[in-house]
Amino acid sequence: MAKRHMQTSIFHRVVEHNGVLHFSGVVADDFSLPMKGQTEQICAKLDKLLTEVGSSREKLLTATLFVTDMAQKPGMNEAWTSWIPADALPTRATLGVADLGEGVLIEVVITAYK
Template sequence: MIKRYIQTKINHRVVEYNGVLYFGGLVADDKTKDMKGQTAEICAKIDALLAETGSSKDKLLTAMIYISDFDAKDGMNDAWLEWLPGDILPTRATIGVAELGKDTLIEIVVSAAK
């Protein structure tokens, strides 16, 4: 059975199937923050969505991270590792993109077990 959470105009924030939660891309609301700040804000959003859907960050399976500036990747990694202890890191890919929207430096897509 498919269960959908938090409908927006164009998607659902999370879709659940067979005990796996699939998240749509998340970006920071405060675009004045640097890469580390935007990453930390997104991680807090992921925490809230995980809690709302009955999961937690220790159940993350995979992450796709899109960044518009590879020179700022260290800031992203710093915030990521402050949020996630090393023993629960999911699989991850970081992909450089030309544009994510005005002043958006990073977008994160995750999947987690329920």
């Protein structure tokens, strides 16, 4: 049976099944920041969410990053690799998208284990 965490009006932030944690998309709080700054904010939010459900960044399995400006990808990569240890890097896909909402440059979706 799935266990659902942190319900909003339209989804749960985390759904847990057999010890695997599936997270909804996470965006930054300050959309005036460049992609690197938004990524840093997202990583801090992910730390909090992971801790709340008994996991950590070292337990990431996969990450999908949706970005609106591939020219800012080097800054995003810098923030990402500063946040997670090299030996704990998950599988990852970075997808360019046309629009994530006004000011949103990046949205991150992860899967982790407990």
